[in-house]
Every structure is written in structure tokens, then in C-alpha cells.
Amino acid sequence: xxxxxxxxxxxxxxxxxxxxxxxxxxxxxxxxxxxxxxxxxxxxxxxxxxxxxxxxxxxxxxxxxxxxxxxxxxxxxxxxxxxxxxxxxxxxxxxxxxxxxxxxxxxxxxxxxxxxxxxxxxxxxxxxxxxxxxxxxxxxxxxxxxxxxxxxxxxxxxxxxxxxxxxxxxxxxxxxxxxxxxxxxxxxxxxxxxxxxxxxxxxxxxxxxxxxxxxxxxxxxxxxxxxxxxxxxxxx
Numbered sequence: 001x002x003x004x005x006x007x008x009x010x011x012x013x014x015x016x017x018x019x020x021x022x023x024x025x026x027x028x029x030x031x032x033x034x035x036x037x038x039x040x041x042x043x044x045x046x047x048x049x050x051x052x053x054x055x056x057x058x059x060x061x062x063x064x065x066x067x068x069x070x071x072x073x074x075x076x077x078x079x080x081x082x083x084x085x086x087x088x089x090x091x092x093x094x095x096x097x098x099x100x101x102x103x104x105x106x107x108x109x110x111x112x113x114x115x116x117x118x119x120x121x122x123x124x125x126x127x128x129x130x131x132x133x134x135x136x137x138x139x140x141x142x143x144x145x146x147x148x149x150x151x152x153x154x155x156x157x158x159x160x161x162x163x164x165x166x167x168x169x170x171x172x173x174x175x176x177x178x179x180x181x182x183x184x185x186x187x188x189x190x191x192x193x194x195x196x197x198x199x200x201x202x203x204x205x206x207x208x209x210x211x212x213x214x215x216x217x218x219x220x221x222x223x224x225x226x227x228x229x230x231x232x233x234x235x236x
Contacts, residue, residue, distance in 0.1 A: 082235050
């Protein structure tokens with residue numbers, strides 16, 4: 001009977017040892033699994049190479065100044081007290097006349113580079129304050145008299161071939177900036193001018209511009225500009 005009980009205890013001890021060994025093995029497997037699983041399941045980060053496109057910068061548009069929209073500028077003459085607007089594409093030429101020569105007068109000429117013609121302003125003294133119409137008629141009469149006297153004297157000196165009366169095609173009284181003015185068209189052989197004479201501050205002001213030119217294909221556009229210049233003219 002004693003021998004049988006001893007065998008039973010040995011058997012129980014063997015069973016416990018086996019169970020403990022099994023539990024430890026399971027625990028070990030679990031630990032190993034936890035450590036190894038992330039490694040075997042990890043997917044390496046594959047770097048996708050960036051594609052670099054060589055994009056050339058677009059060249060800046062080259063703006064031709066000749067095609068740029070002209071801008072208006074203001075011309076001021078403090079000596080004769082007037083202002084006028086003109087396009088910045090126009091050239092401005094000044095002439096003070098010849099000292100002591102009554103036939104020349106201070107003049108400002110605004111001209112477009114493509115035609116050479118344009119808008120001019122002449123100034124000369126009017127000490128007697130005569131009207132523009134009276135001045136123009138007197139000038140025509142004086143030129144005709146000088147021509148007749150030259151021909152009559154027959155000194156061999158070249159006489160004036162044409163006079164103001166021959167060149168002035170149309171004449172009319174008008175107003176300019178609220179002042180009495182005289183308007184006339186002047187034939188210049190290869191073109192004709194439209195002119196205005198007005199008096200202020202004991203001076204005559206003659207404003208002329210090209211209004212007919214068979215050699216100018218853009219004459220209508222230019223005449224429109226000249227008329228805008230005429231409207232911009234004013235006294236200080």
C-alpha cells in the first residue's frame with residue numbers, strides 16, 4: 001500500500017513539471033512572436049524619386065515704345081503767358097525770331113515724327129490793340145500794295161510772286177477762349193494750314209496746324225489731335 005502512494009505522488013509531480021514547462025514554452029513563444037512580428041511584417045519606406053522638370057522662364061514681353069499709347073503733356077510759356085497740351089511723341093522746336101527783324105516772330109512748333117508737320121504758335125506785339133480781323137485785312141492790303149509798287153518801279157528786283165490774299169482761301173470771324181478771333185485757311189503748295197489769330201495782353205497769337213496733306217495717309221487722325229491741342233490752348 002505504501003509503495004502505491006509513492007508512485008502517485010511522483011506522477012503528480014511529473015504532471016506539474018510538464019504543465020509548467022508547457023506554460024513557460026507558450027510564454028516564450030508569445031514573447032518571441034511579439035519581438036519578431038513587427039520585423040517580419042515591416043514594409044520598408046520606398047522613397048519615390050522626385051521628378052524635376054526643367055521649366056525655362058518665359059521671356060518678358062518686349063514692349064516697343066513706338067506702339068505704346070502716347071500720353072498728353074503740358075507745355076507752359078511763361079514769357080507769353082499761355083499753355084497748351086501736346087503728345088509726348090511730338091518734338092518741340094523753339095525759335096525766338098531774329099532781333100530787329102519785324103518779319104520774324106517767336107514761334108513754338110510741335111511736330112509728329114512721322115510727318116514733320118504739326119501745330120505752331122507765333123506771337124508778336126499788338127501795341128495798338130487792333131482786332132485780329134483788322135490786322136489780317138491790313139496785312140493783305142499792305143502786301144498787295146508792296147507787290148504793285150515793286151512791279152511799277154521795275155527795278156529788276158524780284159517782286160513778291162504771291163501775296164497773302166492769293167494764299168488765304170477761306171476767312172471768317174470766330175471766337176477762341178471767349179475772345180474775338182479770325183480764322184483762315186492758308187495754302188502752302190504741298191499742304192494747307194488752318195489758322196486762328198487772337199489778341200490778348202497787347203500781343204497777337206497765331207495758332208496754325210496742318211489740316212490737309214495728300215502725302216499724309218493719317219491726316220484725319222492728325223487733324224483730330226491738332227483740334228484737341230487747339231481746345232487745350234489757354235492763357236495764364
